[in-house]
Amino acid sequence: MNKAIFSFVISAIIGLGIGYVLYGLLGGTGNTPQEPVAAAPSSSTSTAADQSTSTQGSADKATAVDENNIIAKRGCIQCHSVGSLNIKGGQVGPDLSQAYTTVEGKHGKPIEEFLKQPTSAVMSGVIGKNPLTDDQRKQVLELLKKASEAKQ
Template sequence: MQKAIISFVISLVLGFGLGYLVFDVVMGGSDEAAKVAQADNKETPAATEESTESKEDSAATTSASDNILNQKGCLGCHAVESLDLKGGATGPDLSKAFENVEGKHGKPIEEFLKEPTSAVMSSVIGGNPLTDEERTRVVDMLKQASEK
């Protein structure tokens, strides 16, 4: 009887753990992280010492309504520290993705966003593919992040 109880408890813990992993992390249930990132972006103004033109560029980049990375849920797993975009810690920081993706995945970032070579990103983008216009906006934003 004691062996059955131990087996049940272990199965229960594993079941809840896998359920959380699949439904909350993998399936995009991390909307809370994206909402937190949006709230952080609304509360955090652009750097106070920059020129007016730089402030406008930064504000446009980090604006929650215009930010393609927020709109597509990228910040649920990724952050872009060079643009002061807070996000999830599950995926890598995307500040240098524009420069590093080709070396790491063997194709330019534009192609990677069409057909990712990583298993995780294949399932994410496969379930929510980017349009050509969205892909261009993401690439432009990541290029801007790599230049800072």
């Protein structure tokens, strides 16, 4: 009996340790280092214009969009992509191409409110630990609106 309990405890510790490491490697919120958030541009309108120009160009310009938009800066692309803007990211979360128009139906509140206080457990943990500033929220909304319009 003691041997069985000892084996169980050791197996549980090893399993939890492996799970913790894998969770961190796959983009979990554990001790995964986050890129620092760069200072937001003085005008979010110019950011949207820059992104618009970037997404209309070649694949090289699409890569520049990935590196310079608010979704990349905030780490959203660890789980999400925005296919309509050629922003490639993770596959764990849904594609955000239609989030601007579908969040209210899925989560019961407008996207502006969802970005302040998400109703999903995963996003509550992500945004709750690192909330968006008003300017960042405005930039995310502009980008998601543009993605929604590009998808149509």
